[in-house]
Amino acid sequence: MDFKHIHIGKLIQQKVDELKIDSNRIGKFLQSSEEEIAAMYHSESIDSGMLLKWSKLLEYDLFRIYSQHLILYAPTSNENLKTEVLTKDLPQFRKKLYTRELIDFILTLIKENEKTKEQIIKEYRIPKTTLYKWIEKYGK
Structure with a gap:
């Protein structure tokens, strides 16, 4: 799974084929x-309302794919720049969501010597203890 370049239409079609939905x-x-x-299968992006319908039909959280992209590639927020209005009006999420696909992606980078552990910790901002727990639990 390439979390950097998401083509949601292809992913939806892949899941439809996997589930053999008429x-x-x-x-x-x-x-x-x-x-x-x-046309949706060929589209790189889909309206969020339609994506919600697809998620329900496929019984798969397609939004999680975008969450994984944010975890890996979005800059970390600076607590000093947050305004009080934002913290009051929008929900605050305390933990990052690491799916098994993301963990496998990271471990594959290490296994195939594409990135070192230090590079992954720095580039993807994954805590050192979390990475080592993944290696211990899933690295075999």
């Missing part, structure tokens, strides 16, 4: 024609 069922659930569904 196109008629998809059309009825999404209230879309076969042409519209085919």
Whole structure:
């Protein structure tokens, strides 16, 4: 899984093929024609409302893919720059969400000597203790 370049349409089509969902069922659930569904498969991005419908149909959290991208590639927030308005109006998330796919991605980078442990800790801002726990638990 390439978390840097997300083509959500291809991922949806892959999951549909994996689950062998009939196109008629998809059309009825999404209230879309076969042409519209085919266009979604070719689209790199999809409206969040439609993505929510796909997540329900596929019983798979497609939004999590974007969360993993943010964990790996978005700059860390600076606590000093946060305004009081933002902290009051939007929910604050305390923990990062590490899926098994993300863990496997990181461990593959180490195993194939594409990045060192130090590079991963620095570039992806994964805590050292977390990385070593992953290696111990999943690295075998």
